[in-house]
Amino acid sequence: MAEVQALKRLQLHPYRFVAEQPTDLGSYDPIWWCNKTESVYMVFTQYSCDLFVPLELGGFKSDQVRKIAVQTVQGLHHLHSLGIIHRDIKPDNILIDFDGNCRITDFGGAYVFPDVDEPDSPSVIGKIIYDLSATGFTYPYYAPEVVHKCEVDESHLPDYVDRMTAYIFNERADFFSLGVTIYSILFGQIPEGHDLAHDPHAYAEMYDMMQRQMYLKNISYDIQEFISRVSLSS
Numbered sequence: 401m402a403e404v405q406a407l408k409r410l411q412l413h414p415y416r417f418v419a420e421q422p423t424d425l426g427s428y429d430p431i432w433w434c435n436k437t438e439s440v441y442m443v444f445t446q447y448s449c450d451l452f453v454p455l456e457l458g459g460f461k462s463d464q465v466r467k468i469a470v471q472t473v474q475g476l477h478h479l480h481s482l483g484i485i486h487r488d489i490k491p492d493n494i495l496i497d498f499d500g501n502c503r504i505t506d507f508g509g510a511y512v513f514p515d516v517d518e519p520d521s522p523s524v525i526g527k528i529i530y531d532l533s534a535t536g537f538t539y540p541y542y543a544p545e546v547v548h549k550c551e552v553d554e555s556h557l558p559d560y561v562d563r564m565t566a567y568i569f570n571e572r573a574d575f576f577s578l579g580v581t582i583y584s585i586l587f588g589q590i591p592e593g594h595d596l597a598h599d600p601h602a603y604a605e606m607y608d609m610m611q612r613q614m615y616l617k618n619i620s621y622d623i624q625e626f627i628s629r630v631s632l633s634s
């Protein structure tokens with residue numbers, strides 16, 4: 401199970417902007433399987449709230465948004481350097497700890513490269529993934545490539561892909577989601593759009609609308625550029 405794999409790897413390499421599991425449980429493992437309920441249980445350090453709060457309150461101020469963007473990029477870099485692509489970055493999956501810092505959580509949709517033991521292992525960043533399955537990601541944060549299968553070029557077909565279509569992506573998918581997340585917490589609402597899961601062309605409309613809104617609302621140029629660079633160019 402990818403989530404357990406990701407959490408085990410993060411126990412070995414914790415990072416301040418990624419949610420942690422407590423280490424003071426004595427002989428108890430923070431991840432365990434219960435035969436009776438046939439479920440996996442996981443214990444986390446408790447944090448304050450998630451970033452859905454600013455969505456409900458009508459948006460964060462630019463300075464807060466800048467801090468969140470920087471910390472989440474750093475957290476994502478740590479995950480990526482460990483071969484973990486989150487794929488479900490959204491306001492509800494970014495927690496705020498009691499010091500006001502971000503903590504990326506919820507690895508239920510993650511893609512986890514096998515056999516990555518150390519951060520910054522070579523050949524993980526930028527490596528193209530061909531995945532046959534996808535879990536339920538959340539509208540409108542998911543990157544197009546994690547929800548739309550593509551034809552696989554035969555000359556690049558890895559051994560484990562036995563079909564001609566697959567989800568083809570790399571860690572940039574997380575930056576797409578981060579851009580939409582930052583936009584949402586800035587405006588206090590998700591970008592309006594159409595059914596992105598079924599209509600790949602709807603993305604172009606969403607990009608145009610996001611850019612127009614940022615221009616009209618006079619969002620500072622560095623934030624506009626950040627959102628454009630991470631999401632619009634993915």
Ligand SMILES: Nc1ncnc2c1ncn2[C@@H]1O[C@H](COP(=O)(O)OP(=O)(O)OP(=O)(O)O)[C@@H](O)[C@H]1O
Nearest residue numbers: 419444445446447448449450492493495505506508
């Ligand atoms: N360590 C924590 N401290 C405080 N709140 C937390 C913590 N972990 C999770 N939460 C809260 O619980 C919510 C759900 O947690 P999580 O995303 O891990 O579960 P999930 O079932 O995968 O949710 P979803 O499918 O909605 O993404 C989070 O959005 C957050 O509000």
Ligand SMILES: [Mg+2]
Nearest residue numbers: 492493505506
């Ligand atoms: Mg979640």
